[in-house]
Amino acid sequence: MSDAISPLATPFPALPAIAGVTPRVARAGYKDWGRCDLTYVELMEGTAVAGVFTKNVCCSSEVDLGRQNARLGKARALVVNAGNSNAFTGYRGREAVEAIMAQVAGSLGCAKEEVFVCSTGVIGVPLPKDKARAGIEAALVAEPCGWEEAARTIGTTDTFAKGATATAMIGGTKVTFSAIIKGSGMIAPDMATMLGYVFTDAAVSPAFLQESLSTANLRTFSCITVDSDTSTSDTVLAFATGQAGNALLVDANSPGADAFAAALHDICRQLAHLVVKDGEGAQKFIAVSVSGAVSDESARRIGLAIANSPLVKTAIAGEDANWGRVVMAVGKAGEPADRDRLSIGFGGTWAARDGQPLADYDEAPVAAHLKGREISIEVDIGLGDGRATVWTCDLTHGYISINADYRS
Amino acid sequence: MSDAISPLATPFPALPAIAGVTPRVARAGYKDWGRCDLTYVELMEGTAVAGVFTKNVCCSSEVDLGRQNARLGKARALVVNAGNSNAFTGYRGREAVEAIMAQVAGSLGCAKEEVFVCSTGVIGVPLPKDKARAGIEAALVAEPCGWEEAARTIGTTDTFAKGATATAMIGGTKVTFSAIIKGSGMIAPDMATMLGYVFTDAAVSPAFLQESLSTANLRTFSCITVDSDTSTSDTVLAFATGQAGNALLVDANSPGADAFAAALHDICRQLAHLVVKDGEGAQKFIAVSVSGAVSDESARRIGLAIANSPLVKTAIAGEDANWGRVVMAVGKAGEPADRDRLSIGFGGTWAARDGQPLADYDEAPVAAHLKGREISIEVDIGLGDGRATVWTCDLTHGYISINADYRS
Incomplete structure (x- = not known):
């Protein structure tokens, strides 16, 4: 995190915990800095996932794999590396991502396609596999952390931690969303990377989660710009654990689907605005x-x-x-x-x-x-x-x- | 012209006079400044003209009329107003342009469609008709001026005067080109991105002049950018007086057509580079x-x-x-x-x-x-x-x- 805080910064809000979601952070040491730089979020079995990804054709292996695996709709873990984007690193970069997926899948006893990896930071340097491995080992046994700490840990050149929350009523059941995001344009030699994560306890099918996220994206993340430059790593993932106890939202015709979609749209808009408010050099x-x-x-x-x-x-x-x-x-x-x-x-x-x-x-x-x-x-x-x-x-x-x- | 000269500036070259082309300048006082701001170039009868224009759909009346009249292929005069672009000024702006065309046509005894008007400067203020009229009256009786003075007079935020020259042999006859250009901001390659004027004594049909200019534009003016912003007024006009005495270039198959096109391309490339070298804030x-x-x-x-x-x-x-x-x-x-x-x-x-x-x-x-x-x-x-x-x-x-x- 940078020292000079954006004049448009807002305080980190009180974000509720989401049942079935456990964030932890650790120090992988991707850069020579004294801060946590690896975020590990464990998701309980049965969590649905959806994603939207950069259209940059020179995207990272993380984006390639994330896009592919999000289509399967199931998630058990999220790993975010800060300080190294692993972009433009050829087969070595891809191997590093696959090693992380295998390590976490082995620990959780899940398929590696259920482990989502994102990286942000310097480009052209393959993510060091040994640092990633040690960082994940540390994260697996770390105490759970709060949302603000997770938001700080995914950040790179961000000048303030960014989070948002929303709720919706589905039938008589309240569902809750908590979300974090990083991005501020970019700082050399890193790519402008926006990484956003929305967690909810709602029960929702992967297909409707994807439909709602894609729709929200069109009017939120796709409607912001800091410098017209499109990152090779941009990713927004939504995870739904189903722990709120609402009747499963199958599609747009399910009772409460509109309220869910509206709350998801609201939280995406909040996140998108926070990224602009941390735009590099932004005063207005x-x-x-x-x-x-x-x-x-x-x-x-x-x-x-x-x-x-x-x-x-x-x-x-x-x-x-x-x-x-x-x-x-x-x-x-x-x-x-x-x-x-x-x-x-x-x-x-x-x-x-x-x-x-x-x-x-x-x-x-x-x-x-x-x-x-x-x-x-x-x-x-x-x-x-x-x-x-x-x-x-x-x-x-x-x-x-x-x-x-x-x-x- | 600005005080701080671009570090990429080059000295104004020695530009030859072009037979049949007589530039003059005057003070219309479009802004409160003590400099000439109206350029008037008289062209002898029989001068061919071609043009390329901005694709910005919010273009000025000057661009609308210039595009339309360039298709007729004949020119007797060029008027360039500096300090007021007359863009986004509705019918009052168009009336101001038509008044200039009528005044000059009356003086020369030509059709008003043979008078080309360009304006550059602030947007949204109708060009003051009285100042234009008085400026043209003064220009009509002024002494002819040199190319450098004309280049300075068409400039606004430019930090140095820009000109270029080229020659070509057509059969045994040398033809000569002299050109001036202005522009340093709102420069993006959606065609002619600034105001540029090429004058030659070659005898060339309007159709082949247009073909050669359009081809040159694709690899020169359409390949430069300062800030990605496309002006509402961008125009490049080429005028050919036919005084060199070469056999008329009718089309690409005429002997010497290749040499002519190559020289026109060369001078357009020189002009395009000069605009980039005066890009706002440019150091490299x-x-x-x-x-x-x-x-x-x-x-x-x-x-x-x-x-x-x-x-x-x-x-x-x-x-x-x-x-x-x-x-x-x-x-x-x-x-x-x-x-x-x-x-x-x-x-x-x-x-x-x-x-x-x-x-x-x-x-x-x-x-x-x-x-x-x-x-x-x-x-x-x-x-x-x-x-x-x-x-x-x-x-x-x-x-x-x-x-x-x-x-x-």
């Missing part, structure tokens, strides 16, 4: 809301074009209501738009409507809004009903310092 | 050469993903041979790639081959290379014969200062 949290696009997906793409624009992000850093840069970003998105129907606002005040600056535009409330920590940009395309909100942070000297003033 | 000029892609276009897209990656650009700023970030950028390009066939080098030294770091990688020559001003990144995808080179600059504190510390 920016929500870009696009309406009037030809479809929701078109709105999302336009939103991301705005949220990824260095000129928009530096304007917000400078507290400058530079709506011309927003126009430019809409225009470069490659989506249907009509210059003469476009409207742009900040913090609820329109600066331009229907392709022209407003004659009576009052910049005072906009200027006041832009001085705050939480900024909103509103864009109406004027063509249809498509809408989306995406989230990002501003682009500051801090980002350059973190990423350029470093030597590998 | 970066060439990204991609080979082994499935096609040339795929190679270009992969090259642009690398050249647009903030993490790659900050790594170069930090003189850090961070090939892991290059792997990441290849993987996010959305083009065919195989992690285990990928090779990456800097300045001619491979750091990784076939998906793994080289065991005997010698970082010393790479470290020395990265300390220079001109950096090369080599990427071999290992799948096919597609190749492309794209050019960009590093991402530095200077970029943030220019764009965040600015108020519209």
Whole structure:
């Protein structure tokens, strides 16, 4: 964890324990640091799993194997290595992951496909098998730890520990979610890696867990950006132990399925926002809301074009209501738009409507809004009903310092 | 023009006059500055014209009208306004452009479709018609000026004046090109990414001039990026007066057509490089050469993903041979790639081959290379014969200062 805490940081919330989930941490010593860097979460038998993974085609072996095994739907353990992403390490990297899976499977007496491994940190260095083995041996006999300690242990360049919780009522039964996440963009020579884990005691089929997670992902993790760079290791896994005692959620038609999906969506949104709030160099949290696009997906793409624009992000850093840069970003998105129907606002005040600056535009409330920590940009395309909100942070000297003033 | 000159700046070259081309400058006072900001270039009767324009769908009226009129193939004058882009100004903006076209056409006794207008500067403020009218009146009676003065006058945030020249032999006749360009931010390769003007005395049909310019554009202006942001005003126009006395180049089969196209390509490449060398905050000029892609276009897209990656650009700023970030950028390009066939080098030294770091990688020559001003990144995808080179600059504190510390 870095020393300089993000000005957008929030305190770690009180996360409930989840029946059937036991986190532990240990020191594998992947880097020369005096901190725990291996997280081991044991999951009771019968735990369902679902996952969403990076689309980067140069992804790590962890991602390849995790994607493949999540389809089988069963999980008994999660191992997260911090300090070494094991990406771009060829067959040696893959062997290291398979060794961890075999070691844990041997200890638990489960199939190795039920052991999920994620790694985050330096790339191009095969994960040292001996350190991993010793770290896991230590974790297996360690005392269980709290969520905050686990959240700190999966972190690398994160400046604060990130967790979220949610609940839902399924029939008369309350189900609980606790989740942790790491990611802040990246620091050299590591890849920008977002690793997120959601644990719930709900009883849910792997298929519906996957469907709910994939749907939530589209509107949460797929709607955030710090620097437009896509990690080789990004992974979000959801685990459901079934210990709450609710009637099994089989599919979207099961009673309570909507409440479950809504709670999962809520916790994913919380996690996604926390990653943006720890964006490298971030001083402001920016929500870009696009309406009037030809479809929701078109709105999302336009939103991301705005949220990824260095000129928009530096304007917000400078507290400058530079709506011309927003126009430019809409225009470069490659989506249907009509210059003469476009409207742009900040913090609820329109600066331009229907392709022209407003004659009576009052910049005072906009200027006041832009001085705050939480900024909103509103864009109406004027063509249809498509809408989306995406989230990002501003682009500051801090980002350059973190990423350029470093030597590998 | 800015005070702090780019460290990558080159002296303005000696550009020959082009028969039939008469540049003049004047003060329209579009901003409160004590400099010329209106460039007027008179072209003799019979001048052919071709153009390439931004694909930004929120483009200015200047771009709409220029694109439309360039198809007619004839030009008598060029007017460039600096300090106001007239973009996103609705019908009032369009009226301002049409007024300039009518005024110049009236003075020259030509069709208004033969008058090309470009504007660059702040977005969202209609170009003041009275200032434009007075500026053109002054320009019409001004003494002709040199190319360097014209290059300075079209500039806005540019830190140095940019020009280039080339010649070609067509049959026994020498034809000459002189060109000027402006641009240093909002530069991304969605076609012509800035304002550039090429003047030649060659006799060439509008159709072949357009064909040659479009072809050159693909490998020059479409292969540069500063910040991935695509301007609403980008335009490159080529004018050919036909005064050299060569036999008319009708199409690609005309004797000398190849030499003409090669010279035009050469001057476009020079101009494109100059824009990158004046990239906002640029300290290093970066060439990204991609080979082994499935096609040339795929190679270009992969090259642009690398050249647009903030993490790659900050790594170069930090003189850090961070090939892991290059792997990441290849993987996010959305083009065919195989992690285990990928090779990456800097300045001619491979750091990784076939998906793994080289065991005997010698970082010393790479470290020395990265300390220079001109950096090369080599990427071999290992799948096919597609190749492309794209050019960009590093991402530095200077970029943030220019764009965040600015108020519209």
